[in-house]
Amino acid sequence: MNYEMNTKIATVMAVHRERYELYTENETFYGRLKTVNFYNTKELVEFPTVGDEVRVIYNELGDSQIMEILPRKSVFMRLNATQGLPDQAVAANFDYVFITMSLNRDFHIAKLERYLTVSWQSGGTPVIILTKADLCDDREFYLSQVRDVAFGVDAYCVSSVTGEGFTELEDYFQKGKTVVLLGSSGVGKSSFVNTLLGRTEMLTGGIREADAQGRHTTTYKQCFYVPEKIQLLNGEIITGGGRIIDTPGMRKLIISEMEEGKEKSFEDIESLISGCRFSDCQHRTEPGCAIRAALESGDLAEKHWKTYLNLQKEEAYAKARRQVLERRMEKAQRDMSRRQRR
Ligand SMILES: Nc1nc2c(ncn2[C@@H]2O[C@H](COP(=O)(O)OP(=O)(O)OP(=O)(O)O)[C@@H](O)[C@H]2O)c(=O)[nH]1
Ligand SMILES: [Mg+2]
Ligand SMILES: [Zn+2]
Incomplete structure (x- = not known):
């Protein structure tokens, strides 16, 4: 058989355990990983994702x-x-990252800052989507907080119940463009997808009222083609196109090699730091510390500074983790070649 002839390039639409839903040339089909290419290899090989x-x-x-x-x-x-296993890719090849937070109990500025950092670092362009607008009667209050931390990032309020706000999102849904949804469980990501698709593709879930925590209704990630014409609940028709990826609510996203991302969300802090008298300033008690001065005068919000410090800790953690993994890999390789020599 001629293998060349049967080679195709396909897009991963969904991952169901070891089986991959693939799409190309208007056809959906399934695939599995070729074992020697992904498992029995010397290096850690990443698995495909949506x-x-x-x-x-x-x-x-x-x-x-x-x-x-x-x-x-x-x-x-x-x-x-699972310690010792490589980190997993959640989604790939997207253009826009829709950072979703609900306009009620999920609204946390520190969380938003974190998502922004992760988004810039991912290679996508962040867009902020505040969901459940129908439950909120003071949007300006939330939007102004968003503007304080998200320099130059577009923010929209939407409701999947009324269809409000979707008209403004037309530009993001275009042929050849992909949107990925990011946000905590229960903020309404799957409801958002269903609104765009005009049908219930993704199951949506209730929130446990006691702690306002989502239930993790979505347990897998899936990519959809957005229809070219979308009829909203209010009857209005908007133009769509492109693709959208729904993901499960995520608790831990890795922050790695995030230098580039950090600069965008924390530009203000980076520029303050460059004004500290000592280049190795720890921003504690050193004389001429620009950070301390800005905190005292109120120019720098305590919360924003804390978020920055936490991210730095996480970054150090991610780096340490990577080093441990690399050492473990090296050892496994040494063991393997030792066994082969025997
Ligand atoms: N009032 C109101 N409720 C909404 C809206 N969007 C979603 N909900 C409700 O919020 C709950 C959670 O919605 P989902 O779409 O399942 O949330 P999710 O982000 O996909 O959650 P996970 O799949 O767990 O990550 C459901 O009960 C929805 O009906 C909205 O715009 N307004
Ligand atoms: Mg969901
Ligand atoms: Zn300092």
Whole structure:
């Protein structure tokens, strides 16, 4: 058989355990990873995720074989809960990151800052989507807080119940563009997707009232094609197109090599630091510390500074984790070659 002839490039639409839902040329089909390319390798190999472009050997009769992931233009990583295993890619190849927070109990500025950092670092452009506008009668109050931390990032208020706000999002849904949804469980990501698709594709869930925590209704990630015409609940029709990726609410996103991302959300702090008298200033008791001065005068909000410090700690943690993983990999390789020599 001529393998070249059966090679296709496909998009990963969903991941169901070891089976991948793939799409190309108007056809949905399934694939599995080619074992020697992904498991029995010397290096840690990442697994494909939703949004990835993969090269497959197409099989008409059953599951196709996924040979490799093509280079990604953007990606979100998530810390692997199992120590010693590589971090996992959550979604790839998106253009816009819709950071979703609800206009009621999920609204946390520190969380937003964190999402912004992760978004800039992912390679996508962040857009802030404040959900459940129908439950809120003081949007300006929230929007002004958003503007304080999100320099130059667009923010919108939407409601999946009334359809309000969706008209303003038309520009993001275009052929060839992909949007990924990011945000805590229960903020209404799947409801947002259903509104765009005009049908219930993703199950949505209630919130446990006692603690306002979402229930993690969505347990997998999935990519959808957005219709070219979207009819909103109020009957209005807007133009769509492109793709949208729904994800489960995420607790831990990895912050790694985040230098670039950090500068955008914390430009103000970076520029203050450059004004400290000592280049190794710890911003505690040193004379001529620009951070202390700004905190005292109120020019720098205590909360914003705390978020920055926390992110730095996380970054150090992520780096330490990577080093441990690398050392473990090296050891595994040494053990393997020792066994082979025997
Ligand atoms: N009032 C109101 N409720 C909403 C809106 N959007 C979603 N909800 C409700 O909020 C709850 C959670 O919505 P989901 O869409 O499942 O939230 P999610 O972000 O997908 O949650 P996970 O899948 O757990 O990450 C459901 O009960 C929805 O009906 C909205 O715009 N207004
Ligand atoms: Mg969901
Ligand atoms: Zn200082």
